[in-house]
Amino acid sequence: xxxxxxxxxxxxxxxxxxxxxxxxxxxxxxxxxxxxxxxxxxxxxxxxxxxxxxxxxxxxxxxxxxxxxxxxxxxxxxxxxxxxxxxxxxxxxxxxxxxxxxxxxxxxxxxxxxxxxxxxxxxxxxxxxxxxxxxxxxxxxxxxxxxxxxxxxxxxxxxxxxxxxxxxxxxxxxxxxxxxxxxxxxxxxxxxxxxxxxxxxxxxxxxxxxxxxxxxxxxxxxxxxxxxxxxxxxxxxxxxxxxxxxxxxxxxxxxxxxxxxxxxxxxxxxxxxxxxxxxxxxxxxxxxxxxxxxxxxxxxxxxxxxxxxxxxxxxxxxxxxxxxxxxxxxxxxxxxxxxxxxxxxxxxxxxxxxxxxxxxxxxxxxxxxxxxxxxxxxxxxxxxxxxxxxxxxxxxxxxxxxxxxxxxxxxxxxxxxxxxxxxxxxxxxxxxxxxxxxxxxxxxxxxxxxxxxxxxxxxxxxxxxxxxx
Numbered sequence: 369x370x371x372x373x374x375x376x377x378x379x380x381x382x383x384x385x386x387x388x389x390x391x392x393x394x395x396x397x398x399x400x401x402x403x404x405x406x407x408x409x410x411x412x413x414x415x416x417x418x419x420x421x422x423x424x425x426x427x428x429x430x431x432x433x434x435x436x437x438x439x440x441x442x443x444x445x446x447x448x449x450x451x452x453x454x455x456x457x458x459x460x461x462x463x464x465x466x467x468x469x470x471x472x473x474x475x476x477x478x479x480x481x482x483x484x485x486x487x488x489x490x491x492x493x494x495x496x497x498x499x500x501x502x503x504x505x506x507x508x509x510x511x512x513x514x515x516x517x518x519x520x521x522x523x524x525x526x527x528x529x530x531x532x533x534x535x536x537x538x539x540x541x542x543x544x545x546x547x548x549x550x551x552x553x554x555x556x557x558x559x560x561x562x563x564x565x566x567x568x569x570x571x572x573x574x575x576x577x578x579x580x581x582x583x584x585x586x587x588x589x590x591x592x593x594x595x596x597x598x599x600x601x602x603x604x605x606x607x608x609x610x611x612x613x614x615x616x617x618x619x620x621x622x623x624x625x626x627x628x629x630x631x632x633x634x635x636x637x638x639x640x641x642x643x644x645x646x647x648x649x650x651x652x653x654x655x656x657x658x659x660x661x662x663x664x665x666x667x668x669x670x671x672x673x674x675x676x677x678x679x680x681x682x683x684x685x686x687x688x689x690x691x692x693x694x695x696x697x698x699x700x701x702x703x704x705x706x707x708x709x710x711x712x713x714x715x716x717x718x719x720x721x722x723x724x725x726x727x728x729x730x731x732x733x734x735x736x737x738x739x740x741x742x743x744x745x746x747x748x749x750x751x752x753x754x755x756x757x758x759x760x761x762x763x764x765x766x767x768x769x770x771x772x773x774x775x776x777x778x779x780x781x782x783x784x785x786x787x788x789x790x791x792x793x794x795x796x797x798x799x800x801x802x803x804x805x806x807x808x809x810x811x812x813x814x815x816x817x818x819x820x821x822x823x824x825x826x827x828x829x830x831x832x833x834x835x836x837x
Contacts, residue, residue: 407551411676557601792813
C-alpha cells in the first residue's frame with residue numbers, strides 16, 4: 369500500500385512538472401515581432417479609413433444637402449460591392465495562406481493570380497451592368513427623389529462606377545499581402561490613396577467649386593492609383609506571393625472553386641448584414657428626428673469602439689490560414705487564444721478612452737438634450753457589450769473562416785441577424801416602446817446568440833475537417 373501511494377505521488381508530481389514545463393514555441397509560424405508587424409499597420413489602416421470617411425462626409429456637406437443625399441444613395445450601392453470584393457479577396461487570401469502553410473509557394477502564387485484575374489473580370493462585368501442599368505438604379509432603386517438629388521446622384525454614379533475594377537484590384541492585392549503576413553504595404557498604399565482622395569476633394573471642392581464632381585473625381589483617381597501601386601508591387605517575382613506578369617489568363621476552375629467556397633458565403637453574410645442595416649434604418653426613421661440623429665451619431669462613434677477588433681480579425685485570418693495549411697492545430701488554438709485576447713485588450717483600451725471622451729464627443733455634435741441623452745445611453749450600452757461579447761461574436765468566426773468553415777458561420781450569422789436583430793428590433797423598439805435604444809439592444813442579443821454558436825462550433829472542433837485545400 370505504501371509503495372502504491374508513493375507511486376501515485378510520483379506520477380502526480382511528474383504530471384505537474386510536465387504541465388508547468390514551458391512549451392517550446394520557437395518553431396511556430398509567427399513570433400511576437402511578426403505579429404506586431406502584422407497587427408499595427410492593420411490598426412492604422414482601419415483607423416485611417418474611418419477618419420477619412422468622416423472627413424469626406426464633412427467636405428461633401430459643404431456642397432449642399434442635395435449633394436449629400438445623392439452621394440449617400442450611390443455610396444449605399446458601392447458599399448455592397450466593396451464588401452463583396454473584400455469577401456472574394458478574403459477567399460483568395462485564405463487559400464493562398466493555407467498553401468503557404470504547406471510550404472507550397474507555387475500553388476499559393478497561382479491562387480493569388482487566379483483571384484486577381486477573377487475579381488477583376490467580375491468587377492468589369494458589374495461596372496458594365498451599372499452603366500447599362502443606370503436609369504433603373506436612378507428611377508426605380510432610388511425611387512421618387514427630387515430632381516436636384518437625382519442630378520447629383522447621376523453625376524456621382526457615372527464617375528465612381530468607373531472605379532469599381534480598381535477597387536476590386538486593390539482589395540485583391542491588399543488581401544494577398546496580408547496573406548503573407550505583410551500588412552505594411554497595404555497600409556502604405558492606403559495612406560497614399562486617402563491622401564489623394566482628401567487632397568483632391570479639398571482642391572476641387574474648395575478651390576475649383578466643382579461640387580459633386582469634386583467629390584467623385586478624387587475617389588476615382590485615388591482608387592486607380594491604389595490599384596496600380598499594389599499590382600506593381602505584387603508583380604515583383606521575388607516576393608513570397610506574387611502574380612504572373614502576363615496578360616494571358618487561363619482560369620483554373622478547381623482553384624477558383626476553392627476560393628469561392630470561402631468568398632461566396634462570406635460575401636452573402638456581408639450583403640445580408642448590409643440589408644439588415646437598411647431594414648433597421650427604415651424602422652429608426654419612424655421614431656422621429658431625434659432617433660435618426662442619435663442613431664447616426666452612435667453609428668459613427670461605434671465604428672471606433674470596434675475598430676481594433678476589425679483590424680485584428682484580418683490578422684487572425686492571415687495567421688490561422690497558414691497554421692491550418694501546415695496542419696498544425698495546436699498552433700491554431702494557440703494563436704486564436706492569443707489574438708482574441710489581444711482583441712479584448714485593445715477593445716477595452718479603446719472603449720475606456722471613448723468613455724472618458726464621450727461628453728466632449730457629444731458636445732462637438734451640438735445635439736439637443738433628448739438626442740444627446742439617447743446617444744449617451746446607446747454608446748455606454750454598446751461600449752460595455754463590445755468589451756464583453758464582441759470578440760467572441762466576430763473574432764472567433766475569423767478562425768473558423770480561415771479554416772474553411774465559412775458556410776457554417778454564414779448560416780449562423782444570417783439566421784441570427786434575421787431572427788434576433790431584425791425581429792427583436794421591432795419587438796423591443798416598436799411594440800415594447802424602447803425606441804431606438806431597443807434596436808441596439810436587439811443587435812447585442814444577436815451578438816450573444818452568435819457568440820454562443822461560434823464558441824460551441826469552435827470547441828467541438830468539427831471545423832478541423834473543413835480544410836479548403
